[in-house]
Amino acid sequence: MERSSASMWRKLNSRYNLVGTECENCKTLYFPSRIVCKNCGRQTKMRDKTFKGTGEVYSFTKIHVPAEAFREDAPYTVAVIRLDEGPMVEGHIVESDKEVKIGTKVRQVFRKMLVEEEEGLIHYHFKFEPA
Ligand SMILES: [Zn+2]
16 A cells, blocks of 8 residues: 555656656756666666756747647747756647746756547646746
């Protein structure tokens, strides 16, 4: 019982938070997680690393013709975020009255991502909003 709830929490934690890995040997950070450090190879000593979820826009694009699942959201902005700790992550930008530009500071927020119409399943994933 203990074990299964811990493993469920671990799965939830990695879906809802930005959890990557850090090589304890050379301190390189990875997101998404890697098992083997590209610097250290067999000397790799990985541990989980939770990122703060703050960073800045590295590049972005506005999507006007979305995939079917995101139809209700269009137009929306997808950006590559450089996290304050260094790794890059792609995410949707939550619409606000703030203009998104390269260098805009953002933070991770928890938002509904998409609804699968047939089964009515709601998926949650991370998004970012201008900070
Ligand atoms: Zn390393």
